[in-house]
Amino acid sequence: MSNDDHFHDECGIFGVFNHRDASALSALGLHALQHRGQEAAGIVSYDEHQFHSERRLGLVGDAFTREEVINRLKGSQAIGHVRYATSGDTVLRNVQPLFAELALGGMAIAHNGNLTNAFTLKKELVRKGAIFQSTSDTETIIHLVANQADSTLADRLMGALARVEGAFSLLALTDEAMIGVRDPLGVRPLSLGKLDDAYVLASETCAFDIIGAEFVRDIEPGEMVVITQHNIASHRPFGPNKPSRFCVFEYVYFARPDSVM
Template identity: 60%
Template structure:
């Protein structure tokens, strides 16, 4: 099956996007619009849950928001003034309807719906303990662990039980929770995953990105702070900070790739930061060439910055068709290759005989970069130089990003020369880690307490990795036993 964008197959993928609204008529329709704006954050499945003051209503489906939530009968089946929604790209749990969020359960305090962006790095350990104590799980999602922790907490109030659950989990999370008492939105103490707050008349809105507020006509109020819980009950909003304060470490890849260019994150324009990265890349890795060409669509802002800084012409050397459906054909290898050209084709008349600089946001396995370089050569390019608007991705992410195991990351297996040979480019260069921080307004990456989570580049993980460490220990023990036997 052809994916929507073949060049995206070898990118890192954010796990999901969340959107919630409290105290507005037609809440489900508003959430559907917000999820449309967040579709880039998760394209496998979508779901919406509403509360009408007496009952919870949920509709979940595989596929995009369009086609599932643009029907009047679906929206009519989701009454209520409070609603939350989720778009999913799975990193934990298989792709199945039972894992599509929001997840819902009936607790002793009433209904409990939860939408989660992120990944819990100790979910497997907690799940084993909960099952041992009698919990029965209905999904393979790490998010369900939170529900069981709330259900089994010995604290009296629902808020205290929820805080008790949060204090037991590790990793990254931005959460929107719905209960009969109201809505709760929160971020993990390091703020690894994003969450913003807005207002639309009397309605309070939460979203993974500010662009979702723009789409529904809401006013941006502020970011939910790392470690903060915002509680909305009727017309009242209050905030609690139950965790010890930590130096925030938001995911740096939000600026490199995940967020839409028209979003604002941490008071910075994503589009402007990506242009800055491209300009820094031109300073660090200049090359004699004729054209700067972005890899569509994520490489465009960085390519503009590279072209402006280097003085080289910016041109659309790869043309993307927006009109090829997701399931155009079930191809064999030969037809699959042709299908890629259906969606992305070289602008041959522009490229022939030229020395081109290709700008992309990242290299993961390297297979996409190989295809793009090959496309340029087939179009007659005299030289093909690749420039990447992030440092080499050498480490896996455990915080809600779909990263291949480390052995499959090109930069973990090869040095720069080996990577250049693998993709068949004339030259290859990445922006440095200090250059990336400079593009974000920092002088450099501090060795102690860096401002962002950049573990995929540096291996500097800001939290414990309980499940990974336990699995590694088991694997090492099995390997040792095998050698002994």
């Protein structure tokens, strides 16, 4: 419960892979998820050469309906986030997706939920020399990825996720893949959709409806899907399956009534 003694929605995440209008579609998807967070919004895109980031305080419509903003977000891959602050103040440095240039390339991450061991992990990372630029749990994941030794960013993310605890769904974007993750108990929602040859990931299916995408399936609790130009691969970074503990407030409060849960 926040200091104003009112319920707020959790954050919302949305991503598109392999569509020429990825950023414009992401803005529409985030608009459909606006009820999940009204404090800030951001989109990161990739155009086969470099990443582009636009993050703003306020509503999606305050910035991402402007043509010049969408035109700066070039590329056929994009992920986005609408923020309700469950950790960290709502200042621009905490607005997601967060982006970092790592040894193996760039990575953007957006997540919905909380990491219950973020404080412990952050202390450990700071002792090892990590410098944090935000107070968001999301940056903890980025530093964990940077400390892994695997050969791909997707594998490094899997190694990082094996160390985190909490209730969350997550999107990551690299120069090769869009990645979607759900926590081991499936507390937070995440769904997979299809739009022609493009794949879409979103917190709720209402975001598929606004862009005309087809619902394919829910990402399973504890599942990590890696979408590339070649295929979709499913992984289990958290180990054996556990009984699902989906948040009941998604049904009665957080989610839109036209979303399929």
